[in-house]
Amino acid sequence: MVPKAGFSREDLCLVCQDTATGYHYGVPSCNGCKTFFRRTIMKRQKYICQNENNCPVDKSIRCACRFCRFEKCLQVGMNKNALQQSREPIGYTKRTRRVPRKVSFDSSLSEEDSSVGTPERITPPESPEEVYSLSDNYLKVLSSREKCANDLRLSEYLPKRSLKEALCSKPLLSDPNFMNKHGYPSLRHTFSELRFIQQSDYHYWHERDWFLLTEYAKSFEIxxxxxxxxxxxxVRHAGITIPVLVQCFNSPNMGPDTVVFPDGAYFDRTHEPSRPAGLNKKKYQMLDLVLKPMRDIQVDHVEFAAFKAITFLNPDAEISLESKRIITDERVAITKQLYSYMVRKDGIEIALERFSRLILMSSSMSKMACESKEAVWIADFFMNIGFSNFAKELFFGENEDENEMKMWS
Structure with a gap:
């Protein structure tokens, strides 16, 4: 498709702020939102919002709520009458599904060709919604769960409780009444300008992310x-890796070496002499081993939700053999669905590279987690950092005898 005159390749999609590929149905928009809008109209889809009809819509979570995304399309001026009603709805044809072998992806196909399948040549899907299959129900669950977790992270809700109370209490992410009240409140963490992070900001956001970790853990049926x-x-095994993933993925892109928290606090490669050397090292590892690769791979919301689950369900934790077996089975199932999703989204060659690079992040993160936990122990022992009681329970155990044993073992 040739962009209209006046269109700049630097224009952003008015719906999700991703890079626009041209004027689609009257407004600058990306291929994903163009395809979503057309499919919704052609198939006469009706969506329901699970929150209050005001979900955020941006390129990282545009697939989370279809109702709000479609409303945003209409609000920015996408014109229903601009659709060519005689064309077939977007999607795979029966002939395409019957002959999956020797499929190649050709980006030179025009938009007119993209709705017609052939045995040898199809167009790859342009948005995550198109690549779900009937076997991907768990990916949908994980994606929806991740949206709820992020809503709660942005809320003001942060209970004070012990680790045992956190793990044995009722799961909050699956409680619709609680999520309607706290998951998307009017008072959210926002910022108008950035400010360099202080020690109190580290404490606050670590506490929030550890609270969310316990709720995330309880969202798994197993x-x-x-x-x-x-x-x-x-949970203890994931105490470093999961918050790191969450902080990096949800950070606005303010540059390759900057992590921004939802209230505007940020850190970069600036050395912080008031922090222990080990925690400064962890900061640099986050930037090099997680933030940069994640952005290079261009991980979408569905892929992140699956990779986070794979990272959390780690059989390397010091758990019983039966629990290891259950976790391994669950982890394998999610990994297979993630790979299948990426192949349908990107094609086999691109998916192989992206999937491999994503999974290989796990080994780098495991090393980072081990070194970071040692840094946490040292910081606590020499009283450099004032960890909360919850943090001490999470990392050192529930009593002083266990703390001392872990410190000197």
């Missing part, structure tokens, strides 16, 4: 059947 000690060990 987690509810684990012995309490296995629950503790699994």
């Amino acid at each position: 987690f509810q059947y684990f012995p309490y000690e296995d629950k503790v060990q699994l």
Whole structure:
């Protein structure tokens, strides 16, 4: 498709702020929103918002709420009458599905060709919604769960409770009444300008992300059947990696070496002499081993939700053999669905590279987590950092005898 005169390749999609590929139905928009709008009209889709009809719509979470995304399309001026009603709806044809072998992806196909499948040549889907299959129901669950977790992270809700109370209490992310009240409140963390992070900001956002970690853990059905000690060990094992993933993925892109929190606090490669050397090193590792690769791979919301689940469900945690077996089965199932999703989205060659690079992040993160936990122990021992009681329970155990044993073992 040739962009209209006056269109700049630097223009942004008015719906999700991704890079626009041209004027589609009257406004600058990306291929994903163009395809979503057309499919919604052609198939006469009706969507329902699970919140209050005011979900955020941007390129990282544009697939989370279809109702709000379609409303945003209309608000920015996408014209229903601009659709060519005689054309077939976007989607794979029966002939395409019957002959999956020897499929190649050719980006030179025009928009007119993209709705007609042939045995040898099809156009790859342009948005995450198009690549779900009937076997991807778990990916939809994980994606929806991740949106709820991020809504709660942005809220003002942060209870003070022990680790045992957190792990044994009712799951909040699956409670619609609680999420309607707290998940998307009118008072959210926002910022108008950036400010360099202070020690109190680290404490605050770590506490929020550890609270969300316990709620995220309880959202897995298998987690509810684990012995309490296995629950503790699994969450403890993820105490570094999951917050790092969340902080990097949800950070606005303010440059390759900057992580921004939802209230505007940020850190970059600036050395912070007031922090222990080990925690400064962890900061640099986050930028090099997580933030940069994630942006290079261009991980979307569905892929992030699946990779986060794979990272959390780690059989390397000090848990029972039966729990390891259950976790491994669950992890393999998610990994297979993630790979299948990426192949349908990108084609086999691109998907192989992206999937491999994403999965290989796990080994780098495991090394970072081990070194970071050592830094946390040292910081706590020498009283450099004032960790909360919850943090001490999470990392050092629930009593002083266990703390001392772990410190000197």
